[in-house]
Amino acid sequence: MQDAKLAVSHAFKIFGNDAPAVLKLLRQGKSKQEILAQTGATVGVQDASFEVREGEIFVVMGLSGSGKSTLVRMLNGLIPPTAGQILIGGEDIAQASPAALRRIRRDKISMIFQHFALFPHWTLAENVAYGLKINGVPRESRHKRALEVLEQVGLAPWADSLPSDLSGGMQQRVGLARGLAAGSDILLMDEPFGALDPLIRREMQMELLNLQQTLKKTIVFITHDLNEALLLGNRIAIMKDGCIVQIGTAQEIVTAPADDYVAAFVADIDRGRVFTADDVSSQPTTIQLRQTSVRDALRMMEQGGAHALYVMDGERVAGVVTYQQLAASEMDPSPTTTLQDALITDFPTVDASTSLSELYGAAGSGLPIAVTDERERLVAVVEPSDVLAHLSGDAVAAEALANKEQANAQPR
Amino acid sequence: MLSPADIVTLPFDDWVNAFVRGWLVPNFRPFFRAAQVPITSVLGWLEAAFLAVPMLVTTALFALAAWKTAGRGMAIFTILGFAFVDMIGLWDDTMTTLAMILTAVFFCAVIGIPAGILAARSNLAWRIMRPVLDVMQTIPSFVYLVPIVMLFGVGMTPGIIATIVFALPPIVRLTNLGIRNVRADLIEAAEAFGSTGWQMLWDLQLPLAMRTIMAGLNQTLMMALSMVVIAALIGGGGLGLVVNTGLGRMDVGGATAGGVGIVVLAIVLDRITQGLAERSGVRGASLRQTLAGFFRPRATAPALEAEKAG
Numbered sequence A: 001m002q003d004a005k006l007a008v009s010h011a012f013k014i015f016g017n018d019a020p021a022v023l024k025l026l027r028q029g030k031s032k033q034e035i036l037a038q039t040g041a042t043v044g045v046q047d048a049s050f051e052v053r054e055g056e057i058f059v060v061m062g063l064s065g066s067g068k069s070t071l072v073r074m075l076n077g078l079i080p081p082t083a084g085q086i087l088i089g090g091e092d093i094a095q096a097s098p099a100a101l102r103r104i105r106r107d108k109i110s111m112i113f114q115h116f117a118l119f120p121h122w123t124l125a126e127n128v129a130y131g132l133k134i135n136g137v138p139r140e141s142r143h144k145r146a147l148e149v150l151e152q153v154g155l156a157p158w159a160d161s162l163p164s165d166l167s168g169g170m171q172q173r174v175g176l177a178r179g180l181a182a183g184s185d186i187l188l189m190d191e192p193f194g195a196l197d198p199l200i201r202r203e204m205q206m207e208l209l210n211l212q213q214t215l216k217k218t219i220v221f222i223t224h225d226l227n228e229a230l231l232l233g234n235r236i237a238i239m240k241d242g243c244i245v246q247i248g249t250a251q252e253i254v255t256a257p258a259d260d261y262v263a264a265f266v267a268d269i270d271r272g273r274v275f276t277a278d279d280v281s282s283q284p285t286t287i288q289l290r291q292t293s294v295r296d297a298l299r300m301m302e303q304g305g306a307h308a309l310y311v312m313d314g315e316r317v318a319g320v321v322t323y324q325q326l327a328a329s330e331m332d333p334s335p336t337t338t339l340q341d342a343l344i345t346d347f348p349t350v351d352a353s354t355s356l357s358e359l360y361g362a363a364g365s366g367l368p369i370a371v372t373d374e375r376e377r378l379v380a381v382v383e384p385s386d387v388l389a390h391l392s393g394d395a396v397a398a399e400a401l402a403n404k405e406q407a408n409a410q411p412r
Numbered sequence B: 001m002l003s004p005a006d007i008v009t010l011p012f013d014d015w016v017n018a019f020v021r022g023w024l025v026p027n028f029r030p031f032f033r034a035a036q037v038p039i040t041s042v043l044g045w046l047e048a049a050f051l052a053v054p055m056l057v058t059t060a061l062f063a064l065a066a067w068k069t070a071g072r073g074m075a076i077f078t079i080l081g082f083a084f085v086d087m088i089g090l091w092d093d094t095m096t097t098l099a100m101i102l103t104a105v106f107f108c109a110v111i112g113i114p115a116g117i118l119a120a121r122s123n124l125a126w127r128i129m130r131p132v133l134d135v136m137q138t139i140p141s142f143v144y145l146v147p148i149v150m151l152f153g154v155g156m157t158p159g160i161i162a163t164i165v166f167a168l169p170p171i172v173r174l175t176n177l178g179i180r181n182v183r184a185d186l187i188e189a190a191e192a193f194g195s196t197g198w199q200m201l202w203d204l205q206l207p208l209a210m211r212t213i214m215a216g217l218n219q220t221l222m223m224a225l226s227m228v229v230i231a232a233l234i235g236g237g238g239l240g241l242v243v244n245t246g247l248g249r250m251d252v253g254g255a256t257a258g259g260v261g262i263v264v265l266a267i268v269l270d271r272i273t274q275g276l277a278e279r280s281g282v283r284g285a286s287l288r289q290t291l292a293g294f295f296r297p298r299a300t301a302p303a304l305e306a307e308k309a310g
């Protein structure tokens, strides 16, 4: 899982003459704009270094002209890098001979294009079989394989149609099928859904995630849509003026933007979709139903600054008790109050991958939310105040506020 | 008035004479003689075939081809036209002319299509070829009749060689154009899947350029037809000879009859090849788009894409 399928180190692309001089200027810290003004050369990509792990979707995001297409085309050598190293399975694309490059493209890396780039004079089946044809696979078997892949993307009935008979979304499915049929492990996708309308786009994103669950390809996905990046990307690289300014998971990028550029990007993102219960939960402090007295429980809460605690009955979650209720029950004159009397058994539970926007409802009860695993065991708890804090985007400040409220709520 | 000629006069004609007579002809005559062998044999073969097949069979075949490619009207015209040519006694001359121009067009295609492919794939090759084609198209054909006679002698084959020189440029130009206008994103896709240059040529460039190439072939054919009278001056036979003879004797009737034969042949061949060109391109970009792209190479490709996306 952690193997790097694709490793890029210090890759540069300069469009224009006298690349060495431009490289020197770049090393002196000159900006893309200054270099354009001074030498007339365009810096496409500068000093890109990253690794793509096996089976992950690595999203490259940035505004128009930030060098995304250039970067992704360097990965399969369509654009030769001016400097740097691009390793695929230990082979350096930048140094590969034309024949070696062709072999790598046939066997290891396929590409899917924004405007589909289907061959207009061929049927869908022929289009999908293209990679195999190039590889010299006999007609019969490549046709069979093409039909299988068309089936996977739901286009088998159109196998003998021409691309022009299809809608954009369907054409891109063919593009995807052509990439998949070639059988390479790495897929490069340059804004594959950029030309589709929003509904189809959504559908295709879901379909890609679906396919990816079974296929486990290593995907480099280009987009300029942050929501798409957050939805699809296991990790995201953000580009600006040819530089990669930050690489990280969606959560990392949203919580800790590397600079103002990234911060501006993520400013109006729907945080409820980015974060999950996992991101806001904490280790639970629990008490045992039978062994703990009301007084001990109250003391633990006072010491830990908690206003509610989960009560376990052996391995099982029995329920939750709140400070207010326990304190009230202790006032009760009857001599033998137990935790059982104050136990709330109707507590909210979620699993770790529940998104914050779904947690929002559960947080409404005011009780800490139990995060349970597939065997119903308590793995963590989420404080309602943390949900709100993360949704508002100001986790630290909100946390402080929540702590203050809690302190106020507690007697003494 | 003072003019440059008062200072220097250049014996340009002598230089050319010295070059052609003194160097080219003595040194390369055997080479040029050998070069006409393939042309002579293709011509002989075609002419024998056309003269051997009965008039009715030939007419039927052409009518069928016209019907398939250009419709019923053209088929009827072919039958009437060929019958008329036969009735005015020019059938054999027409077949000789047909054999000549088909030979010329065949060699134009054999030379021109690969040259066009080369020009499309290498900017250097195109930069070299382009002025040569310009000269071939603008130089009056009478000018190169003399050197051709000197190098190749007189007869049918030199006439065909003159025709080839004259009719070659369009097929080269349009092959080059057709291949260069294949959408860049398709080329990129082919490359991304690891295709070799040849695979790309066969799978993508030639099929998508076919319509334009066929249009080039049609133009080449028409230009070859327009050369038959001139080629007859250096020994080409057929209808060209009929027209020339008519001219020489001030025989309006004879010259007109030959002319009518040429026109009938031109119309029939033009329509058939145009029909072929149209059919070969149905699945690719249209010729009109391709030609439009020639004048606005940057503007058309995105416009086409926008059309598709929208």
Ligand SMILES: Nc1ncnc2c1ncn2[C@@H]1O[C@H](COP(=O)(O)OP(=O)(O)OP(=O)(O)O)[C@@H](O)[C@H]1O
Residues within 6 Å of the ligand: A015, A016, A042, A043, A044, A062, A063, A064, A065, A066, A067, A068, A069, A070, A071, A224
């Ligand atoms: N062949 C080229 N020659 C010169 N400059 C180029 C070339 N290709 C790209 N550039 C320049 O390199 C920079 C990066 O372009 P690139 O196409 O990689 O951007 P992008 O992030 O993919 O943008 P978009 O979202 O519009 O596709 C741009 O400034 C562009 O003008």
Ligand SMILES: [Mg+2]
Residues within 6 Å of the ligand: A068, A069, A070, A190
């Ligand atoms: Mg791009």
